Amino acid sequence: MCQLLGMNCNTPTDIIFSFEGFRRRGGLTDEHSDGWGIAFFEGEGCRLFLDYLPSISSPVADLVRAYPIKSTNVIAHIRKATQGQINLANTHPFGRELWGQYWIFAHNGNLSDLPSLEQGRFLPVGSTDSEHAYCWILNQLAERFQSPPSFAALRDTLKELSSTLAQHGTFNFLLSNGQVMFAHCSTKLHYLVRQAPFCHAHLSDTDLAVDFSRETQPSDRVAMIATEPLTDNENWTAMQSGQLIMLIDGTIQP
């Protein structure tokens, strides 16, 4: 299937270290070579880099590695196609505007017999189950809330909607509007919060380490979410099936 990478933090942070390990799974250390994408929120704006080339050999991935974009919310995805051709329209993350906010979504899993989108205002451009599910969620949110609800109300609604969609297959996903990030686990998703005292971290996919104590301020808090742990010397927490977490400023909300 695919792999997900998310970052949510309280101060704009670059994702170069983690991305270096993650991109290797797109054709080098793993088989997810059917395209990739990454979205960086900067304020209310968002940059979305997409490529249908494998992330290990993509010139766009070289740029992302070389250009330290600082962001408080990042969602990345490397694809192993299950439904839909390998092309740009089927490349995650997907983006839409709702309530005057950009919402970015990426999915790992495979869904079938999804509910119809006939009455909704959001429609998929490509042919993946993922974009169909994403549009269904946005249609439900748009129907229930005329303006942005509280984060708590949003979480409750997303929990209900995710639970409905998870009945149609595997539904691990990340969703963010640049302020808040939601992570839903159906089968596999791990998270980690980096905060003071910061320590060394070593990537699982290549022999690269970083000393975060030299790169950070004591007040920094960075939450990472990944399908598989990205480092081999930090304590990643495995999410439970059916669990939805909400992250704001690098903190998992109680």
Add this chain to the structure above:
Amino acid sequence: MCQLLGMNCNTPTDIIFSFEGFRRRGGLTDEHSDGWGIAFFEGEGCRLFLDYLPSISSPVADLVRAYPIKSTNVIAHIRKATQGQINLANTHPFGRELWGQYWIFAHNGNLSDLPSLEQGRFLPVGSTDSEHAYCWILNQLAERFQSPPSFAALRDTLKELSSTLAQHGTFNFLLSNGQVMFAHCSTKLHYLVRQAPFCHAHLSDTDLAVDFSRETQPSDRVAMIATEPLTDNENWTAMQSGQLIMLIDGTIQP
């Protein structure tokens, strides 16, 4: 204000030559240094590269120059801010999905006292007059057409909507869904169709030339649209105030 660059062609073509001249106007040969962006349609998918740095010094622009993305519809914009801060949310082109199609828009001009968006489903994320006008157009289209209308009906509607918005100020714009491109001139916009027999072209903004007869097939047809002509040895046509043209496959539709 800003400058626009558009390309519409019958076969996927890279825009590296034209972009090389255009990007120099973002801080080198001209003053449009408040960010820039470029959208490439590939099939129904779209890549949108944005940066709030001047296009002459942007690492993202270096990537676009080095990575020959082939596309049939491209829209680029370099910004000289009139309304709205210099940040990513205010950087053109803007993108939304309507009728299961991505629609990309970029504007040159300045608008005031725009009609309200209260009842519409598309809302601006940033604070520019341009994104407000774009959302207003999409709201009007969504209200009038439940599914994609014919290109002719779309052109008639856009002509009417553009004429309404042009009463609020200067409204030169480019709009595309990857199949068709619309260009509206309020004060300044030029176009050119390159087709066989292809010849040499020489940029106005730097001493760079290309022999298109060596880069093309005889059946290729490439329409270029730009605020100011990009080359100094080709016959660019100045559009008339109030004129809206529709381009498909590199041809201006009668």
